[in-house]
Amino acid sequence: MIVQLPAVRAWFSDDRRRRRFRRAACVAVAGCWLIWAALAWWTAPREVTAGQLDQDLVAGRVVTFTRADGWDDQGGFWGRRPEPRYDTHGWVMVWSMPDGRVRWADVGAPATESPIDGEDARLARVASAWRADGAPADRLADAAAQLAAAMALAWLVMLVAGPAPGAGSRWFWFWIGLLPFGVGLLAWLFREQWHARVPAGRDRQSGWAGLGWSLLGGLLLAAALAGLGSVFGDHVVPSW
Structure with missing residues:
Protein backbone atom coordinates (compact mmCIF):
# COMPACT_ATOMS: atom_id res chain seq x y z
CA MET A 1 0.00 0.00 0.00
CA ILE A 2 1.44 3.35 -1.04
CA VAL A 3 1.37 6.02 1.67
CA GLN A 4 -0.08 9.26 0.30
CA LEU A 5 1.96 12.45 0.75
CA PRO A 6 -0.82 14.27 2.69
CA ALA A 7 -0.84 11.41 5.19
CA VAL A 8 2.93 11.78 5.67
CA ARG A 9 2.56 15.53 6.17
CA ALA A 10 -0.23 14.98 8.66
CA TRP A 11 1.90 12.51 10.61
CA PHE A 12 4.77 15.01 10.84
CA SER A 13 2.47 17.91 11.69
CA ASP A 14 2.18 16.58 15.23
CA ASP A 15 4.94 18.19 17.31
CA ARG A 16 5.27 15.20 19.61
CA ARG A 17 5.67 12.76 16.71
CA ARG A 18 8.13 15.04 14.99
CA ARG A 19 10.19 15.33 18.17
CA ARG A 20 10.20 11.55 18.64
CA PHE A 21 11.26 11.07 15.02
CA ARG A 22 14.10 13.57 15.40
CA ARG A 23 15.37 11.88 18.54
CA ALA A 24 15.13 8.44 16.96
CA ALA A 25 17.12 9.74 13.99
CA CYS A 26 19.70 11.20 16.38
CA VAL A 27 20.09 7.86 18.16
CA ALA A 28 20.44 6.04 14.82
CA VAL A 29 23.10 8.43 13.48
CA ALA A 30 24.95 8.42 16.81
CA GLY A 31 24.92 4.62 16.70
CA CYS A 32 26.40 4.71 13.20
CA TRP A 33 29.06 7.10 14.45
CA LEU A 34 29.98 4.70 17.26
CA ILE A 35 30.34 1.85 14.77
CA TRP A 36 32.48 4.04 12.53
CA ALA A 37 34.64 5.13 15.48
CA ALA A 38 35.21 1.52 16.54
CA LEU A 39 36.19 0.45 13.02
CA ALA A 40 38.40 3.50 12.47
CA TRP A 41 40.14 3.03 15.82
CA TRP A 42 40.73 -0.69 15.18
CA THR A 43 42.21 -0.23 11.69
CA ALA A 44 44.24 2.91 12.47
CA ALA A 135 42.48 -8.17 3.03
CA PRO A 136 40.60 -7.84 6.35
CA ALA A 137 42.17 -4.45 7.16
CA ASP A 138 41.08 -3.07 3.78
CA ARG A 139 37.53 -4.41 4.13
CA LEU A 140 37.11 -2.93 7.59
CA ALA A 141 38.67 0.40 6.62
CA ASP A 142 36.47 0.59 3.51
CA ALA A 143 33.38 -0.13 5.60
CA ALA A 144 34.35 2.66 8.01
CA ALA A 145 34.92 5.11 5.16
CA GLN A 146 31.62 4.24 3.48
CA LEU A 147 29.73 4.61 6.75
CA ALA A 148 31.34 7.99 7.41
CA ALA A 149 30.54 9.15 3.88
CA ALA A 150 26.90 8.07 4.26
CA MET A 151 26.60 9.97 7.56
CA ALA A 152 28.21 13.08 6.08
CA LEU A 153 25.93 12.97 3.03
CA ALA A 154 22.81 12.51 5.18
CA TRP A 155 23.88 15.43 7.38
CA LEU A 156 24.51 17.66 4.37
CA VAL A 157 21.12 16.86 2.82
CA MET A 158 19.33 17.56 6.11
CA LEU A 159 21.29 20.76 6.60
CA VAL A 160 20.50 22.09 3.12
CA ALA A 161 16.96 20.77 2.60
CA GLY A 162 15.70 20.61 6.18
CA PRO A 163 14.28 23.32 8.43
CA ALA A 164 16.46 26.35 9.14
CA PRO A 165 18.78 25.69 12.11
CA GLY A 166 18.07 27.54 15.33
CA ALA A 167 21.47 28.03 17.02
CA GLY A 168 23.40 29.00 13.89
CA SER A 169 22.98 29.59 10.19
CA ARG A 170 23.39 26.83 7.64
CA TRP A 171 26.88 28.16 6.86
CA PHE A 172 27.71 28.12 10.57
CA TRP A 173 26.89 24.43 10.79
CA PHE A 174 28.60 23.68 7.48
CA TRP A 175 31.93 24.87 8.89
CA ILE A 176 31.34 23.16 12.24
CA GLY A 177 30.57 19.94 10.36
CA LEU A 178 34.10 19.92 8.94
CA LEU A 179 35.61 19.28 12.37
CA PRO A 180 37.68 16.06 12.45
CA PHE A 181 36.27 12.68 13.44
CA GLY A 182 32.65 13.73 12.92
CA VAL A 183 32.66 15.87 16.07
CA GLY A 184 30.84 18.67 14.24
CA LEU A 185 28.18 16.26 13.03
CA LEU A 186 27.57 15.14 16.63
CA ALA A 187 27.38 18.77 17.78
CA TRP A 188 24.76 19.53 15.11
CA LEU A 189 22.76 16.45 16.06
CA PHE A 190 22.77 17.35 19.74
CA ARG A 191 22.02 21.07 19.41
CA GLU A 192 19.77 21.23 16.34
CA GLN A 193 17.97 17.89 16.48
CA TRP A 194 17.96 16.50 20.03
CA HIS A 195 17.40 19.94 21.58
CA ALA A 196 15.70 21.51 18.57
CA ARG A 197 13.00 23.12 20.71
CA VAL A 198 15.39 24.64 23.23
CA PRO A 199 15.77 28.38 22.49
CA ALA A 200 19.25 29.49 21.58
CA GLY A 201 19.12 32.44 23.99
CA ARG A 202 20.83 34.74 21.49
CA ASP A 203 21.00 35.54 17.81
CA ARG A 204 21.92 32.74 15.43
CA GLN A 205 25.64 32.30 14.88
CA SER A 206 26.90 33.38 11.45
CA GLY A 207 29.02 31.51 8.94
CA TRP A 208 32.08 33.53 9.96
CA ALA A 209 31.57 32.43 13.55
CA GLY A 210 31.30 28.85 12.35
CA LEU A 211 34.58 29.18 10.45
CA GLY A 212 36.31 30.58 13.52
CA TRP A 213 34.95 27.89 15.84
CA SER A 214 35.89 25.23 13.30
CA LEU A 215 39.51 26.39 13.19
CA LEU A 216 39.69 26.69 16.97
CA GLY A 217 37.98 23.36 17.48
CA GLY A 218 40.40 21.64 15.11
CA LEU A 219 43.36 23.00 17.08
CA LEU A 220 41.82 21.97 20.41
CA LEU A 221 41.07 18.46 19.13
CA ALA A 222 44.64 18.07 17.87
CA ALA A 223 46.02 19.25 21.23
CA ALA A 224 43.67 16.96 23.16
CA LEU A 225 44.65 13.93 21.08
CA ALA A 226 48.34 14.75 21.47
CA GLY A 227 47.91 14.99 25.23
CA LEU A 228 45.93 11.76 25.47
CA GLY A 229 48.47 10.01 23.25
CA SER A 230 51.34 11.09 25.49
CA VAL A 231 49.50 9.73 28.55
CA PHE A 232 47.96 6.51 27.23
CA GLY A 233 50.28 5.68 24.33
CA ASP A 234 49.85 4.85 20.67
CA HIS A 235 47.79 1.72 21.22
CA VAL A 236 45.00 3.73 22.85
CA VAL A 237 45.32 6.94 20.80
CA PRO A 238 46.82 5.97 17.41
CA SER A 239 49.20 8.45 15.81
CA TRP A 240 51.24 8.41 12.61
Missing part, protein backbone atom coordinates in the same frame (compact mmCIF):
# COMPACT_ATOMS: atom_id res chain seq x y z
CA PRO A 45 47.99 2.42 11.87
CA ARG A 46 49.98 1.87 15.07
CA GLU A 47 53.72 2.22 15.44
CA VAL A 48 55.65 -0.75 16.82
CA THR A 49 59.28 -1.78 16.91
CA ALA A 50 61.08 -3.48 14.06
CA GLY A 51 61.32 -6.57 16.28
CA GLN A 52 57.51 -6.79 16.32
CA LEU A 53 57.55 -7.15 12.54
CA ASP A 54 59.81 -10.19 12.87
CA GLN A 55 57.53 -11.68 15.54
CA ASP A 56 54.43 -11.17 13.41
CA LEU A 57 56.19 -12.63 10.41
CA VAL A 58 57.29 -15.75 12.29
CA ALA A 59 53.80 -16.18 13.78
CA GLY A 60 52.15 -15.87 10.34
CA ARG A 61 50.30 -12.69 11.26
CA VAL A 62 51.27 -10.65 8.18
CA VAL A 63 48.64 -10.47 5.42
CA THR A 64 49.77 -7.49 3.32
CA PHE A 65 52.84 -5.26 3.43
CA THR A 66 54.52 -2.33 1.74
CA ARG A 67 57.40 0.09 2.14
CA ALA A 68 56.70 3.82 2.44
CA ASP A 69 58.37 7.10 3.34
CA GLY A 70 55.55 8.33 5.58
CA TRP A 71 51.79 8.78 5.61
CA ASP A 72 49.49 10.59 3.23
CA ASP A 73 46.86 11.99 5.59
CA GLN A 74 46.78 15.64 4.60
CA GLY A 75 43.58 17.21 3.29
CA GLY A 76 41.62 13.98 3.30
CA PHE A 77 38.07 13.29 4.41
CA TRP A 78 37.81 12.68 8.16
CA GLY A 79 36.36 9.20 7.60
CA ARG A 80 39.25 7.98 5.45
CA ARG A 81 42.09 5.90 6.82
CA PRO A 82 45.54 7.42 6.19
CA GLU A 83 47.42 5.64 3.44
CA PRO A 84 51.18 5.09 3.28
CA ARG A 85 53.20 7.06 0.73
CA TYR A 86 54.42 4.08 -1.25
CA ASP A 87 58.16 3.95 -1.88
CA THR A 88 60.12 0.75 -2.56
CA HIS A 89 63.12 2.39 -0.88
CA GLY A 90 61.20 3.92 2.01
CA TRP A 91 62.20 3.67 5.66
CA VAL A 92 58.76 2.63 6.89
CA MET A 93 57.41 -0.90 6.67
CA VAL A 94 53.62 -1.12 6.90
CA TRP A 95 51.76 -4.40 7.29
CA SER A 96 48.22 -5.57 8.02
CA MET A 97 47.12 -8.51 10.14
CA PRO A 98 44.36 -11.14 9.85
CA ASP A 99 42.21 -9.39 12.47
CA GLY A 100 42.22 -6.11 10.51
CA ARG A 101 44.84 -4.22 12.51
CA VAL A 102 47.61 -2.23 10.79
CA ARG A 103 51.11 -1.82 12.16
CA TRP A 104 54.16 0.08 10.99
CA ALA A 105 57.79 0.30 12.03
CA ASP A 106 60.91 2.23 11.15
CA VAL A 107 63.09 -0.44 9.55
CA GLY A 108 65.39 1.88 7.63
CA ALA A 109 65.87 2.04 3.88
CA PRO A 110 66.77 -1.26 2.14
CA ALA A 111 70.47 -1.93 1.93
CA THR A 112 70.38 -2.77 -1.80
CA GLU A 113 69.16 -0.77 -4.79
CA SER A 114 66.44 -3.37 -5.39
CA PRO A 115 65.01 -4.74 -2.13
CA ILE A 116 64.84 -8.39 -3.18
CA ASP A 117 66.40 -9.93 -0.13
CA GLY A 118 66.28 -9.60 3.62
CA GLU A 119 63.01 -8.69 5.35
CA ASP A 120 61.31 -7.71 2.07
CA ALA A 121 61.93 -11.10 0.52
CA ARG A 122 60.71 -12.91 3.65
CA LEU A 123 57.52 -10.86 3.59
CA ALA A 124 56.95 -11.44 -0.12
CA ARG A 125 57.08 -15.21 0.39
CA VAL A 126 54.18 -15.26 2.84
CA ALA A 127 52.20 -12.03 2.29
CA SER A 128 50.66 -9.99 -0.51
CA ALA A 129 51.30 -6.45 -1.62
CA TRP A 130 49.47 -3.67 0.24
CA ARG A 131 45.84 -3.09 -0.79
CA ALA A 132 45.42 -6.68 -1.85
CA ASP A 133 41.74 -7.38 -2.59
CA GLY A 134 39.97 -9.03 0.30
Whole structure:
Protein backbone atom coordinates (compact mmCIF):
# COMPACT_ATOMS: atom_id res chain seq x y z
CA MET A 1 0.00 0.00 0.00
CA ILE A 2 1.44 3.35 -1.04
CA VAL A 3 1.37 6.02 1.67
CA GLN A 4 -0.08 9.26 0.30
CA LEU A 5 1.96 12.45 0.75
CA PRO A 6 -0.82 14.27 2.69
CA ALA A 7 -0.84 11.41 5.19
CA VAL A 8 2.93 11.78 5.67
CA ARG A 9 2.56 15.53 6.17
CA ALA A 10 -0.23 14.98 8.66
CA TRP A 11 1.90 12.51 10.61
CA PHE A 12 4.77 15.01 10.84
CA SER A 13 2.47 17.91 11.69
CA ASP A 14 2.18 16.58 15.23
CA ASP A 15 4.94 18.19 17.31
CA ARG A 16 5.27 15.20 19.61
CA ARG A 17 5.67 12.76 16.71
CA ARG A 18 8.13 15.04 14.99
CA ARG A 19 10.19 15.33 18.17
CA ARG A 20 10.20 11.55 18.64
CA PHE A 21 11.26 11.07 15.02
CA ARG A 22 14.10 13.57 15.40
CA ARG A 23 15.37 11.88 18.54
CA ALA A 24 15.13 8.44 16.96
CA ALA A 25 17.12 9.74 13.99
CA CYS A 26 19.70 11.20 16.38
CA VAL A 27 20.09 7.86 18.16
CA ALA A 28 20.44 6.04 14.82
CA VAL A 29 23.10 8.43 13.48
CA ALA A 30 24.95 8.42 16.81
CA GLY A 31 24.92 4.62 16.70
CA CYS A 32 26.40 4.71 13.20
CA TRP A 33 29.06 7.10 14.45
CA LEU A 34 29.98 4.70 17.26
CA ILE A 35 30.34 1.85 14.77
CA TRP A 36 32.48 4.04 12.53
CA ALA A 37 34.64 5.13 15.48
CA ALA A 38 35.21 1.52 16.54
CA LEU A 39 36.19 0.45 13.02
CA ALA A 40 38.40 3.50 12.47
CA TRP A 41 40.14 3.03 15.82
CA TRP A 42 40.73 -0.69 15.18
CA THR A 43 42.21 -0.23 11.69
CA ALA A 44 44.24 2.91 12.47
CA PRO A 45 47.99 2.42 11.87
CA ARG A 46 49.98 1.87 15.07
CA GLU A 47 53.72 2.22 15.44
CA VAL A 48 55.65 -0.75 16.82
CA THR A 49 59.28 -1.78 16.91
CA ALA A 50 61.08 -3.48 14.06
CA GLY A 51 61.32 -6.57 16.28
CA GLN A 52 57.51 -6.79 16.32
CA LEU A 53 57.55 -7.15 12.54
CA ASP A 54 59.81 -10.19 12.87
CA GLN A 55 57.53 -11.68 15.54
CA ASP A 56 54.43 -11.17 13.41
CA LEU A 57 56.19 -12.63 10.41
CA VAL A 58 57.29 -15.75 12.29
CA ALA A 59 53.80 -16.18 13.78
CA GLY A 60 52.15 -15.87 10.34
CA ARG A 61 50.30 -12.69 11.26
CA VAL A 62 51.27 -10.65 8.18
CA VAL A 63 48.64 -10.47 5.42
CA THR A 64 49.77 -7.49 3.32
CA PHE A 65 52.84 -5.26 3.43
CA THR A 66 54.52 -2.33 1.74
CA ARG A 67 57.40 0.09 2.14
CA ALA A 68 56.70 3.82 2.44
CA ASP A 69 58.37 7.10 3.34
CA GLY A 70 55.55 8.33 5.58
CA TRP A 71 51.79 8.78 5.61
CA ASP A 72 49.49 10.59 3.23
CA ASP A 73 46.86 11.99 5.59
CA GLN A 74 46.78 15.64 4.60
CA GLY A 75 43.58 17.21 3.29
CA GLY A 76 41.62 13.98 3.30
CA PHE A 77 38.07 13.29 4.41
CA TRP A 78 37.81 12.68 8.16
CA GLY A 79 36.36 9.20 7.60
CA ARG A 80 39.25 7.98 5.45
CA ARG A 81 42.09 5.90 6.82
CA PRO A 82 45.54 7.42 6.19
CA GLU A 83 47.42 5.64 3.44
CA PRO A 84 51.18 5.09 3.28
CA ARG A 85 53.20 7.06 0.73
CA TYR A 86 54.42 4.08 -1.25
CA ASP A 87 58.16 3.95 -1.88
CA THR A 88 60.12 0.75 -2.56
CA HIS A 89 63.12 2.39 -0.88
CA GLY A 90 61.20 3.92 2.01
CA TRP A 91 62.20 3.67 5.66
CA VAL A 92 58.76 2.63 6.89
CA MET A 93 57.41 -0.90 6.67
CA VAL A 94 53.62 -1.12 6.90
CA TRP A 95 51.76 -4.40 7.29
CA SER A 96 48.22 -5.57 8.02
CA MET A 97 47.12 -8.51 10.14
CA PRO A 98 44.36 -11.14 9.85
CA ASP A 99 42.21 -9.39 12.47
CA GLY A 100 42.22 -6.11 10.51
CA ARG A 101 44.84 -4.22 12.51
CA VAL A 102 47.61 -2.23 10.79
CA ARG A 103 51.11 -1.82 12.16
CA TRP A 104 54.16 0.08 10.99
CA ALA A 105 57.79 0.30 12.03
CA ASP A 106 60.91 2.23 11.15
CA VAL A 107 63.09 -0.44 9.55
CA GLY A 108 65.39 1.88 7.63
CA ALA A 109 65.87 2.04 3.88
CA PRO A 110 66.77 -1.26 2.14
CA ALA A 111 70.47 -1.93 1.93
CA THR A 112 70.38 -2.77 -1.80
CA GLU A 113 69.16 -0.77 -4.79
CA SER A 114 66.44 -3.37 -5.39
CA PRO A 115 65.01 -4.74 -2.13
CA ILE A 116 64.84 -8.39 -3.18
CA ASP A 117 66.40 -9.93 -0.13
CA GLY A 118 66.28 -9.60 3.62
CA GLU A 119 63.01 -8.69 5.35
CA ASP A 120 61.31 -7.71 2.07
CA ALA A 121 61.93 -11.10 0.52
CA ARG A 122 60.71 -12.91 3.65
CA LEU A 123 57.52 -10.86 3.59
CA ALA A 124 56.95 -11.44 -0.12
CA ARG A 125 57.08 -15.21 0.39
CA VAL A 126 54.18 -15.26 2.84
CA ALA A 127 52.20 -12.03 2.29
CA SER A 128 50.66 -9.99 -0.51
CA ALA A 129 51.30 -6.45 -1.62
CA TRP A 130 49.47 -3.67 0.24
CA ARG A 131 45.84 -3.09 -0.79
CA ALA A 132 45.42 -6.68 -1.85
CA ASP A 133 41.74 -7.38 -2.59
CA GLY A 134 39.97 -9.03 0.30
CA ALA A 135 42.48 -8.17 3.03
CA PRO A 136 40.60 -7.84 6.35
CA ALA A 137 42.17 -4.45 7.16
CA ASP A 138 41.08 -3.07 3.78
CA ARG A 139 37.53 -4.41 4.13
CA LEU A 140 37.11 -2.93 7.59
CA ALA A 141 38.67 0.40 6.62
CA ASP A 142 36.47 0.59 3.51
CA ALA A 143 33.38 -0.13 5.60
CA ALA A 144 34.35 2.66 8.01
CA ALA A 145 34.92 5.11 5.16
CA GLN A 146 31.62 4.24 3.48
CA LEU A 147 29.73 4.61 6.75
CA ALA A 148 31.34 7.99 7.41
CA ALA A 149 30.54 9.15 3.88
CA ALA A 150 26.90 8.07 4.26
CA MET A 151 26.60 9.97 7.56
CA ALA A 152 28.21 13.08 6.08
CA LEU A 153 25.93 12.97 3.03
CA ALA A 154 22.81 12.51 5.18
CA TRP A 155 23.88 15.43 7.38
CA LEU A 156 24.51 17.66 4.37
CA VAL A 157 21.12 16.86 2.82
CA MET A 158 19.33 17.56 6.11
CA LEU A 159 21.29 20.76 6.60
CA VAL A 160 20.50 22.09 3.12
CA ALA A 161 16.96 20.77 2.60
CA GLY A 162 15.70 20.61 6.18
CA PRO A 163 14.28 23.32 8.43
CA ALA A 164 16.46 26.35 9.14
CA PRO A 165 18.78 25.69 12.11
CA GLY A 166 18.07 27.54 15.33
CA ALA A 167 21.47 28.03 17.02
CA GLY A 168 23.40 29.00 13.89
CA SER A 169 22.98 29.59 10.19
CA ARG A 170 23.39 26.83 7.64
CA TRP A 171 26.88 28.16 6.86
CA PHE A 172 27.71 28.12 10.57
CA TRP A 173 26.89 24.43 10.79
CA PHE A 174 28.60 23.68 7.48
CA TRP A 175 31.93 24.87 8.89
CA ILE A 176 31.34 23.16 12.24
CA GLY A 177 30.57 19.94 10.36
CA LEU A 178 34.10 19.92 8.94
CA LEU A 179 35.61 19.28 12.37
CA PRO A 180 37.68 16.06 12.45
CA PHE A 181 36.27 12.68 13.44
CA GLY A 182 32.65 13.73 12.92
CA VAL A 183 32.66 15.87 16.07
CA GLY A 184 30.84 18.67 14.24
CA LEU A 185 28.18 16.26 13.03
CA LEU A 186 27.57 15.14 16.63
CA ALA A 187 27.38 18.77 17.78
CA TRP A 188 24.76 19.53 15.11
CA LEU A 189 22.76 16.45 16.06
CA PHE A 190 22.77 17.35 19.74
CA ARG A 191 22.02 21.07 19.41
CA GLU A 192 19.77 21.23 16.34
CA GLN A 193 17.97 17.89 16.48
CA TRP A 194 17.96 16.50 20.03
CA HIS A 195 17.40 19.94 21.58
CA ALA A 196 15.70 21.51 18.57
CA ARG A 197 13.00 23.12 20.71
CA VAL A 198 15.39 24.64 23.23
CA PRO A 199 15.77 28.38 22.49
CA ALA A 200 19.25 29.49 21.58
CA GLY A 201 19.12 32.44 23.99
CA ARG A 202 20.83 34.74 21.49
CA ASP A 203 21.00 35.54 17.81
CA ARG A 204 21.92 32.74 15.43
CA GLN A 205 25.64 32.30 14.88
CA SER A 206 26.90 33.38 11.45
CA GLY A 207 29.02 31.51 8.94
CA TRP A 208 32.08 33.53 9.96
CA ALA A 209 31.57 32.43 13.55
CA GLY A 210 31.30 28.85 12.35
CA LEU A 211 34.58 29.18 10.45
CA GLY A 212 36.31 30.58 13.52
CA TRP A 213 34.95 27.89 15.84
CA SER A 214 35.89 25.23 13.30
CA LEU A 215 39.51 26.39 13.19
CA LEU A 216 39.69 26.69 16.97
CA GLY A 217 37.98 23.36 17.48
CA GLY A 218 40.40 21.64 15.11
CA LEU A 219 43.36 23.00 17.08
CA LEU A 220 41.82 21.97 20.41
CA LEU A 221 41.07 18.46 19.13
CA ALA A 222 44.64 18.07 17.87
CA ALA A 223 46.02 19.25 21.23
CA ALA A 224 43.67 16.96 23.16
CA LEU A 225 44.65 13.93 21.08
CA ALA A 226 48.34 14.75 21.47
CA GLY A 227 47.91 14.99 25.23
CA LEU A 228 45.93 11.76 25.47
CA GLY A 229 48.47 10.01 23.25
CA SER A 230 51.34 11.09 25.49
CA VAL A 231 49.50 9.73 28.55
CA PHE A 232 47.96 6.51 27.23
CA GLY A 233 50.28 5.68 24.33
CA ASP A 234 49.85 4.85 20.67
CA HIS A 235 47.79 1.72 21.22
CA VAL A 236 45.00 3.73 22.85
CA VAL A 237 45.32 6.94 20.80
CA PRO A 238 46.82 5.97 17.41
CA SER A 239 49.20 8.45 15.81
CA TRP A 240 51.24 8.41 12.61
